[in-house]
Protein backbone atom coordinates (compact mmCIF):
# COMPACT_ATOMS: atom_id res chain seq x y z
CA UNK A 531 0.00 0.00 0.00
CA UNK A 532 1.56 3.35 -0.99
CA UNK A 533 1.67 6.04 1.68
CA UNK A 534 -0.51 9.13 1.40
CA UNK A 535 2.71 11.09 2.00
CA UNK A 536 4.89 8.78 -0.17
CA UNK A 537 5.91 11.21 -2.97
CA UNK A 538 9.26 12.14 -1.50
CA UNK A 539 10.33 8.62 -0.62
CA UNK A 540 12.27 6.04 -2.62
CA UNK A 541 11.99 3.15 -0.15
CA UNK A 542 9.18 1.38 1.64
CA UNK A 543 8.88 2.02 5.38
CA UNK A 544 10.56 -0.62 7.52
CA UNK A 545 7.83 -2.85 9.00
CA UNK A 546 9.17 -2.37 12.52
CA UNK A 547 9.12 1.39 12.08
CA UNK A 548 5.58 1.19 10.82
CA UNK A 549 4.50 -0.73 13.92
CA UNK A 550 6.50 1.48 16.25
CA UNK A 551 5.21 4.79 14.95
CA UNK A 552 1.58 3.84 14.38
CA UNK A 553 -1.11 5.06 16.75
CA UNK A 554 -4.19 3.58 15.06
CA UNK A 555 -4.35 0.80 17.68
CA UNK A 556 -5.43 3.39 20.25
CA UNK A 557 -6.33 6.63 18.47
CA UNK A 558 -9.27 4.96 16.69
CA UNK A 559 -11.14 6.10 19.81
CA UNK A 560 -11.05 9.53 18.16
CA UNK A 561 -12.79 8.38 14.98
CA UNK A 562 -16.06 10.22 15.59
CA UNK A 563 -14.32 13.44 16.64
CA UNK A 564 -12.09 13.19 13.58
CA UNK A 565 -15.09 13.00 11.28
CA UNK A 566 -16.82 15.81 13.17
CA UNK A 567 -13.72 18.00 12.75
CA UNK A 568 -13.47 17.14 9.03
CA UNK A 569 -17.12 17.96 8.42
CA UNK A 570 -16.62 21.43 9.92
CA UNK A 571 -13.35 21.96 8.06
CA UNK A 572 -14.80 21.07 4.65
CA UNK A 573 -17.88 23.21 5.27
CA UNK A 574 -15.58 26.14 5.99
CA UNK A 575 -13.46 25.44 2.87
CA UNK A 576 -16.65 25.69 0.83
CA UNK A 577 -17.96 28.81 2.49
CA UNK A 578 -14.60 30.57 2.03
CA UNK A 579 -14.59 29.62 -1.66
CA UNK A 580 -11.46 27.48 -1.29
CA UNK A 581 -13.11 24.40 -2.76
CA UNK A 582 -16.23 24.07 -4.89
CA UNK A 583 -19.59 23.54 -3.17
CA UNK A 584 -20.19 20.34 -5.20
CA UNK A 585 -16.96 18.89 -3.82
CA UNK A 586 -18.00 19.93 -0.32
CA UNK A 587 -21.23 17.98 -0.67
CA UNK A 588 -19.46 14.91 -2.05
CA UNK A 589 -16.88 14.95 0.73
CA UNK A 590 -19.52 15.44 3.44
CA UNK A 591 -21.58 12.56 2.08
CA UNK A 592 -18.47 10.38 1.93
CA UNK A 593 -17.58 11.21 5.53
CA UNK A 594 -21.10 10.40 6.70
CA UNK A 595 -21.03 7.08 4.86
CA UNK A 596 -17.77 6.19 6.58
CA UNK A 597 -19.35 7.11 9.91
CA UNK A 598 -22.30 4.82 9.21
CA UNK A 599 -20.03 2.00 8.16
CA UNK A 600 -17.96 2.51 11.29
CA UNK A 601 -21.03 2.36 13.50
CA UNK A 602 -22.08 -0.83 11.74
CA UNK A 603 -18.65 -2.29 12.41
CA UNK A 604 -17.88 -2.56 8.69
CA UNK A 605 -14.66 -0.58 8.70
CA UNK A 606 -11.21 -2.02 9.16
CA UNK A 607 -8.32 0.23 10.01
CA UNK A 608 -4.81 -0.54 8.83
CA UNK A 609 -1.50 -0.04 10.52
CA UNK A 610 0.07 1.00 7.19
CA UNK A 611 -2.01 4.17 7.39
CA UNK A 612 -0.50 4.91 10.79
CA UNK A 613 -3.23 6.83 12.56
CA UNK A 614 -6.94 7.58 12.58
CA UNK A 615 -6.52 10.70 10.43
CA UNK A 616 -4.77 8.95 7.55
CA UNK A 617 -7.04 5.94 7.82
CA UNK A 618 -10.15 8.05 7.43
CA UNK A 619 -8.64 10.04 4.58
CA UNK A 620 -7.77 6.79 2.77
CA UNK A 621 -11.30 5.43 3.34
CA UNK A 622 -12.74 8.69 2.02
CA UNK A 623 -10.70 8.54 -1.18
CA UNK A 624 -11.72 4.91 -1.64
CA UNK A 625 -15.34 5.92 -1.12
CA UNK A 626 -15.60 9.03 -3.35
CA UNK A 627 -12.45 9.01 -5.47
CA UNK A 628 -9.64 11.61 -5.83
CA UNK A 629 -11.91 14.50 -4.83
CA UNK A 630 -11.53 13.13 -1.28
CA UNK A 631 -7.96 14.40 -1.48
CA UNK A 632 -9.28 17.97 -1.30
CA UNK A 633 -10.35 17.56 2.33
CA UNK A 634 -6.86 18.12 3.70
CA UNK A 635 -6.52 21.54 1.99
CA UNK A 636 -5.28 24.15 4.45
CA UNK A 637 -5.00 21.63 7.26
CA UNK A 638 -2.31 19.50 8.85
CA UNK A 639 -2.57 16.43 11.02
CA UNK A 640 -1.04 18.59 13.70
CA UNK A 641 -4.00 20.91 14.08
CA UNK A 642 -6.33 18.02 13.21
CA UNK A 643 -5.19 15.73 16.03
CA UNK A 644 -5.23 18.57 18.54
CA UNK A 645 -8.80 19.39 17.49
CA UNK A 646 -9.87 15.78 17.95
CA UNK A 647 -8.37 15.66 21.43
CA UNK A 648 -10.09 18.88 22.47
CA UNK A 649 -13.45 17.61 21.22
CA UNK A 650 -13.00 14.23 22.90
CA UNK A 651 -11.95 15.62 26.26
CA UNK A 652 -14.72 18.21 26.31
CA UNK A 653 -17.31 15.45 25.93
CA UNK A 654 -15.68 13.16 28.49
CA UNK A 655 -15.20 15.92 31.06
CA UNK A 656 -18.92 16.66 30.93
CA UNK A 657 -19.71 12.97 31.35
CA UNK A 658 -17.42 12.74 34.36
CA UNK A 659 -19.01 15.81 35.96
CA UNK A 660 -22.37 14.11 35.55
CA UNK A 661 -21.12 10.88 37.13
CA UNK A 662 -19.58 12.77 40.04
CA UNK A 663 -23.00 14.20 40.73
CA UNK A 664 -24.42 10.69 41.08
CA UNK A 665 -21.76 9.90 43.67
CA UNK A 666 -22.63 13.08 45.55
CA UNK A 667 -26.30 12.12 45.48
CA UNK A 668 -25.51 8.74 47.01
CA UNK A 669 -23.50 10.45 49.74
CA UNK A 670 -26.32 12.89 50.49
CA UNK A 671 -28.79 10.02 50.70
CA UNK A 672 -26.71 8.16 53.29
CA UNK A 673 -25.85 11.34 55.18
CA UNK A 674 -29.54 12.21 55.46
CA UNK A 675 -30.29 8.87 57.06
CA UNK A 676 -27.42 9.20 59.49
CA UNK A 677 -27.53 12.74 60.79
CA UNK A 678 -28.06 11.38 64.30
CA UNK A 679 -25.87 8.31 64.01
CA UNK A 680 -23.00 8.95 66.40
CA UNK A 681 -19.55 7.57 65.69
CA UNK A 682 -16.02 8.27 66.85
CA UNK A 683 -14.26 11.03 64.96
CA UNK A 684 -10.52 10.39 64.63
CA UNK A 685 -7.29 12.27 64.55
CA UNK A 686 -4.08 10.23 64.19
CA UNK A 687 -6.54 7.32 63.80
CA UNK A 688 -7.11 7.63 67.55
CA UNK A 689 -10.60 8.31 68.82
CA UNK A 690 -10.77 12.08 69.18
CA UNK A 691 -14.31 13.44 69.52
CA UNK A 692 -17.67 11.86 68.72
CA UNK A 693 -19.27 13.07 65.51
CA UNK A 694 -22.32 12.51 63.35
CA UNK A 695 -21.78 9.89 60.63
CA UNK A 696 -23.68 12.19 58.29
CA UNK A 697 -21.10 14.88 58.98
CA UNK A 698 -18.25 12.49 58.24
CA UNK A 699 -19.80 11.38 54.94
CA UNK A 700 -20.50 14.94 53.87
CA UNK A 701 -16.80 15.77 54.14
CA UNK A 702 -16.43 13.68 50.96
CA UNK A 703 -19.32 15.52 49.34
CA UNK A 704 -17.29 18.76 49.50
CA UNK A 705 -14.15 17.13 48.15
CA UNK A 706 -16.14 15.94 45.15
CA UNK A 707 -17.78 19.35 44.86
CA UNK A 708 -14.36 20.95 44.46
CA UNK A 709 -13.39 18.30 41.90
CA UNK A 710 -16.54 19.10 40.00
CA UNK A 711 -15.74 22.82 40.09
CA UNK A 712 -12.23 22.18 38.85
CA UNK A 713 -13.51 20.03 35.97
CA UNK A 714 -16.07 22.65 35.13
CA UNK A 715 -13.49 25.39 35.11
CA UNK A 716 -11.18 23.34 32.88
CA UNK A 717 -13.88 23.23 30.18
CA UNK A 718 -13.08 26.90 29.47
CA UNK A 719 -9.58 25.97 28.39
CA UNK A 720 -10.47 22.71 26.65
CA UNK A 721 -12.83 24.74 24.57
CA UNK A 722 -10.22 26.59 22.47
CA UNK A 723 -10.02 25.60 18.82
CA UNK A 724 -6.62 24.74 17.34
CA UNK A 725 -8.13 24.03 13.91
CA UNK A 726 -6.65 26.17 11.17
CA UNK A 727 -3.25 26.48 12.83
CA UNK A 728 -1.90 24.24 10.06
CA UNK A 729 1.32 22.36 10.61
CA UNK A 730 2.71 25.13 12.82
CA UNK A 731 2.55 28.52 11.12
CA UNK A 732 -0.96 28.93 9.73
CA UNK A 733 -1.93 28.44 6.09
CA UNK A 734 -1.73 30.24 2.75
CA UNK A 735 -5.46 29.68 2.15
CA UNK A 736 -8.04 32.31 3.16
CA UNK A 737 -9.62 30.14 5.86
CA UNK A 738 -12.04 31.23 8.57
CA UNK A 739 -11.00 29.78 11.90
CA UNK A 740 -13.90 31.32 13.74
CA UNK A 741 -16.34 29.53 11.48
CA UNK A 742 -14.90 26.05 12.16
CA UNK A 743 -14.69 26.93 15.85
CA UNK A 744 -18.36 27.87 16.03
CA UNK A 745 -19.45 24.86 13.93
CA UNK A 746 -17.67 22.61 16.44
CA UNK A 747 -18.98 24.43 19.51
CA UNK A 748 -15.66 25.95 20.60
CA UNK A 749 -15.78 29.23 22.52
CA UNK A 750 -12.68 30.71 20.97
CA UNK A 751 -9.61 29.99 18.82
CA UNK A 752 -5.96 29.77 19.86
CA UNK A 753 -4.42 33.12 18.92
CA UNK A 754 -1.01 31.54 18.20
CA UNK A 755 -0.60 28.70 15.69
CA UNK A 756 2.57 27.33 17.31
CA UNK A 757 0.86 27.15 20.68
CA UNK A 758 -2.28 25.65 19.10
CA UNK A 759 -0.50 22.57 17.74
CA UNK A 760 1.84 21.94 20.63
CA UNK A 761 -0.30 22.79 23.65
CA UNK A 762 -1.26 19.80 25.77
CA UNK A 763 -1.95 21.80 28.95
CA UNK A 764 -5.61 20.92 28.70
CA UNK A 765 -4.72 17.23 28.99
CA UNK A 766 -2.25 17.88 31.80
CA UNK A 767 -4.96 19.79 33.60
CA UNK A 768 -7.41 16.95 33.14
CA UNK A 769 -4.85 14.46 34.47
CA UNK A 770 -4.07 16.70 37.46
CA UNK A 771 -7.72 17.13 38.35
CA UNK A 772 -8.22 13.40 37.89
CA UNK A 773 -5.31 12.69 40.23
CA UNK A 774 -6.84 14.87 42.94
CA UNK A 775 -10.22 13.24 42.36
CA UNK A 776 -8.70 9.76 42.61
CA UNK A 777 -7.02 10.82 45.86
CA UNK A 778 -10.46 11.55 47.26
CA UNK A 779 -11.88 8.28 45.97
CA UNK A 780 -8.91 6.48 47.47
CA UNK A 781 -9.27 8.09 50.91
CA UNK A 782 -12.95 7.24 51.01
CA UNK A 783 -12.20 3.69 49.85
CA UNK A 784 -9.60 3.28 52.55
CA UNK A 785 -12.19 4.21 55.18
CA UNK A 786 -14.72 1.78 53.73
CA UNK A 787 -12.14 -1.00 53.82
CA UNK A 788 -11.26 -0.17 57.43
CA UNK A 789 -14.84 0.22 58.54
CA UNK A 790 -15.89 -3.10 57.07
CA UNK A 791 -13.06 -4.97 58.80
CA UNK A 792 -13.84 -7.13 61.84
CA UNK A 793 -11.80 -4.70 63.94
CA UNK A 794 -14.28 -1.89 63.24
CA UNK A 795 -17.51 -3.50 61.98
CA UNK A 796 -18.97 -0.03 61.42
CA UNK A 797 -20.44 -0.82 58.02
CA UNK A 798 -21.21 -3.73 55.79
CA UNK A 799 -20.84 -3.45 52.04
CA UNK A 800 -23.56 -5.11 50.05
CA UNK A 801 -22.79 -8.70 49.00
CA UNK A 802 -23.08 -7.69 45.36
CA UNK A 803 -20.06 -5.38 45.80
CA UNK A 804 -17.80 -7.92 47.49
CA UNK A 805 -16.04 -11.10 46.48
CA UNK A 806 -15.07 -14.32 48.24
CA UNK A 807 -11.84 -16.20 48.75
CA UNK A 808 -10.90 -19.29 46.75
CA UNK A 809 -9.59 -20.95 49.91
CA UNK A 810 -11.12 -19.35 53.02
CA UNK A 811 -14.87 -19.98 53.01
CA UNK A 812 -15.64 -17.32 55.64
CA UNK A 813 -14.15 -14.41 53.69
CA UNK A 814 -16.07 -11.48 52.26
CA UNK A 815 -13.53 -9.16 50.70
CA UNK A 816 -14.04 -5.46 49.92
CA UNK A 817 -12.37 -5.82 46.50
CA UNK A 818 -14.12 -2.83 44.97
CA UNK A 819 -12.87 -0.14 47.37
CA UNK A 820 -9.47 -1.85 47.43
CA UNK A 821 -9.24 -1.65 43.68
CA UNK A 822 -10.46 1.94 43.63
CA UNK A 823 -7.63 2.74 46.04
CA UNK A 824 -5.22 0.78 43.86
CA UNK A 825 -6.25 2.33 40.57
CA UNK A 826 -5.24 5.73 41.90
CA UNK A 827 -1.67 4.70 41.11
CA UNK A 828 -2.18 4.46 37.36
CA UNK A 829 -3.86 7.87 37.21
CA UNK A 830 -0.92 9.52 39.04
CA UNK A 831 1.36 7.60 36.66
CA UNK A 832 -0.44 9.00 33.62
CA UNK A 833 0.01 12.55 34.93
CA UNK A 834 3.71 12.10 35.63
CA UNK A 835 4.11 10.35 32.27
CA UNK A 836 2.73 13.27 30.27
CA UNK A 837 4.53 15.92 32.34
CA UNK A 838 7.74 14.10 31.51
CA UNK A 839 6.92 13.85 27.81
CA UNK A 840 6.27 17.58 27.58
CA UNK A 841 9.21 18.73 29.61
CA UNK A 842 11.94 19.93 27.29
CA UNK A 843 9.94 19.59 24.04
CA UNK A 844 10.89 22.31 21.56
CA UNK A 845 8.13 24.05 19.61
CA UNK A 846 6.08 23.12 17.76
CA UNK A 847 4.78 19.59 16.95
CA UNK A 848 7.02 16.66 17.77
CA UNK A 849 6.11 13.01 17.42
CA UNK A 850 6.57 12.69 21.19
CA UNK A 851 3.15 14.32 21.45
CA UNK A 852 1.54 11.13 20.19
CA UNK A 853 2.31 9.80 23.68
CA UNK A 854 -0.40 12.09 25.06
CA UNK A 855 -3.18 9.69 24.16
CA UNK A 856 -2.98 6.37 25.96
CA UNK A 857 -2.65 7.95 29.41
CA UNK A 858 -5.59 10.21 28.71
CA UNK A 859 -7.80 7.37 27.45
CA UNK A 860 -6.76 5.20 30.37
CA UNK A 861 -7.57 7.95 32.85
CA UNK A 862 -10.97 8.58 31.30
CA UNK A 863 -11.77 4.87 31.47
CA UNK A 864 -10.45 4.48 35.01
CA UNK A 865 -12.47 7.44 36.23
CA UNK A 866 -15.70 6.52 34.54
CA UNK A 867 -15.37 2.89 35.67
CA UNK A 868 -14.64 3.98 39.25
CA UNK A 869 -17.40 6.55 39.55
CA UNK A 870 -19.95 4.16 38.06
CA UNK A 871 -19.28 1.70 40.90
CA UNK A 872 -18.79 4.17 43.71
CA UNK A 873 -22.32 5.61 43.65
CA UNK A 874 -24.26 2.31 44.05
CA UNK A 875 -21.68 0.93 46.48
CA UNK A 876 -22.20 3.88 48.84
CA UNK A 877 -25.93 3.73 48.39
CA UNK A 878 -26.22 0.04 49.25
CA UNK A 879 -23.85 -0.14 52.22
CA UNK A 880 -25.46 -0.71 55.61
CA UNK A 881 -24.40 0.98 58.82
CA UNK A 882 -23.97 -0.76 62.16
CA UNK A 883 -25.21 2.07 64.38
CA UNK A 884 -24.89 0.03 67.55
CA UNK A 885 -21.21 -0.74 66.93
CA UNK A 886 -20.48 2.89 66.20
CA UNK A 887 -22.26 3.99 69.36
CA UNK A 888 -20.46 1.41 71.49
CA UNK A 889 -17.15 2.62 70.12
CA UNK A 890 -17.98 6.11 71.33
CA UNK A 891 -19.38 4.93 74.65
CA UNK A 892 -16.25 2.95 75.40
CA UNK A 893 -13.62 5.62 75.06
CA UNK A 894 -12.51 8.95 76.45
CA UNK A 895 -13.51 11.13 73.52
CA UNK A 896 -15.75 13.21 75.78
CA UNK A 897 -12.70 14.48 77.69
CA UNK A 898 -12.58 17.78 75.78
CA UNK A 899 -16.15 18.48 76.91
CA UNK A 900 -15.18 17.97 80.50
CA UNK A 901 -12.37 20.49 80.04
CA UNK A 902 -14.78 22.93 78.35
CA UNK A 903 -17.12 22.42 81.35
CA UNK A 904 -14.45 23.71 83.70
CA UNK A 905 -13.67 26.60 81.36
CA UNK A 906 -17.34 27.57 81.55
CA UNK A 907 -16.91 27.61 85.34
CA UNK A 908 -14.14 30.18 84.93
CA UNK A 909 -10.97 28.07 84.79
CA UNK A 910 -8.32 28.89 82.11
CA UNK A 911 -8.38 26.18 79.43
CA UNK A 912 -4.76 25.11 80.00
CA UNK A 913 -5.48 24.42 83.68
CA UNK A 914 -8.69 22.59 82.86
CA UNK A 915 -6.78 20.44 80.32
CA UNK A 916 -4.28 19.44 83.02
CA UNK A 917 -7.00 18.44 85.51
CA UNK A 918 -8.97 16.39 82.97
CA UNK A 919 -5.77 14.70 81.82
CA UNK A 920 -5.26 13.53 85.39
CA UNK A 921 -8.86 12.33 85.61
CA UNK A 922 -8.47 10.32 82.37
CA UNK A 923 -5.31 8.72 83.71
CA UNK A 924 -7.09 7.90 86.95
CA UNK A 925 -10.08 6.41 85.09
CA UNK A 926 -7.82 4.26 82.89
CA UNK A 927 -6.12 2.91 85.99
CA UNK A 928 -9.52 2.11 87.54
CA UNK A 929 -10.65 0.51 84.29
CA UNK A 930 -13.57 2.92 84.03
CA UNK A 931 -14.88 5.44 81.46
CA UNK A 932 -15.60 9.09 82.31
CA UNK A 933 -19.34 8.47 82.63
CA UNK A 934 -18.66 5.68 85.16
CA UNK A 935 -16.71 7.75 87.69
CA UNK A 936 -18.68 8.77 90.78
CA UNK A 937 -19.39 12.37 91.65
CA UNK A 938 -17.20 11.97 94.70
CA UNK A 939 -14.30 10.89 92.52
CA UNK A 940 -14.74 13.98 90.34
CA UNK A 941 -14.81 16.26 93.37
CA UNK A 942 -11.41 14.93 94.45
CA UNK A 943 -9.91 16.50 91.32
CA UNK A 944 -11.73 19.81 91.27
CA UNK A 945 -14.26 21.57 93.42
CA UNK A 946 -15.95 23.23 90.45
CA UNK A 947 -17.69 20.01 89.35
CA UNK A 948 -21.44 19.77 89.91
CA UNK A 949 -23.98 16.97 89.29
CA UNK A 950 -24.74 18.25 85.78
CA UNK A 951 -21.41 16.89 84.44
CA UNK A 952 -23.04 13.56 83.58
CA UNK A 953 -25.44 15.19 81.13
CA UNK A 954 -22.52 16.97 79.47
CA UNK A 955 -20.68 13.68 78.98
CA UNK A 956 -23.23 11.63 77.02
CA UNK A 957 -22.13 11.05 73.40
CA UNK A 958 -25.23 12.69 71.99
CA UNK A 959 -24.69 15.80 74.10
CA UNK A 960 -21.03 15.92 73.13
CA UNK A 961 -21.98 15.94 69.44
CA UNK A 962 -24.79 18.45 69.91
CA UNK A 963 -22.51 20.80 71.82
CA UNK A 964 -20.39 21.42 68.68
CA UNK A 965 -22.87 23.83 67.29
CA UNK A 966 -20.47 26.22 65.58
CA UNK A 967 -20.92 26.79 61.84
CA UNK A 968 -19.67 23.73 59.93
CA UNK A 969 -19.55 21.72 63.17
CA UNK A 970 -21.02 18.30 63.86
CA UNK A 971 -24.14 19.29 65.88
CA UNK A 972 -27.19 17.69 64.26
CA UNK A 973 -28.73 21.05 63.35
CA UNK A 974 -25.46 22.13 61.71
CA UNK A 975 -25.37 18.90 59.69
CA UNK A 976 -28.93 19.56 58.60
CA UNK A 977 -27.94 23.04 57.45
CA UNK A 978 -24.96 21.58 55.63
CA UNK A 979 -27.18 19.01 53.92
CA UNK A 980 -29.41 21.79 52.60
CA UNK A 981 -26.41 23.55 51.14
CA UNK A 982 -25.16 20.27 49.64
CA UNK A 983 -28.54 19.60 48.06
CA UNK A 984 -28.64 23.08 46.58
CA UNK A 985 -25.36 22.28 44.79
CA UNK A 986 -27.00 19.31 43.09
CA UNK A 987 -29.96 21.22 41.68
CA UNK A 988 -28.78 22.19 38.20
Ligand code: ARG
Pocket residue numbers: 553557613614639640643847849851852
Ligand atom coordinates in the same frame (compact mmCIF):
# COMPACT_ATOMS: atom_id res chain seq x y z
N1 ARG B 1 -0.81 10.38 15.18
C1 ARG B 1 -0.23 11.66 15.33
C2 ARG B 1 -0.30 12.09 16.80
O1 ARG B 1 -1.08 11.57 17.48
C3 ARG B 1 -0.96 12.67 14.49
C4 ARG B 1 -0.13 13.86 14.13
C5 ARG B 1 0.96 13.45 13.20
N2 ARG B 1 1.70 14.57 12.73
C6 ARG B 1 2.90 14.45 12.19
N3 ARG B 1 3.47 15.55 11.84
N4 ARG B 1 3.48 13.29 12.04
O2 ARG B 1 0.42 12.94 17.24
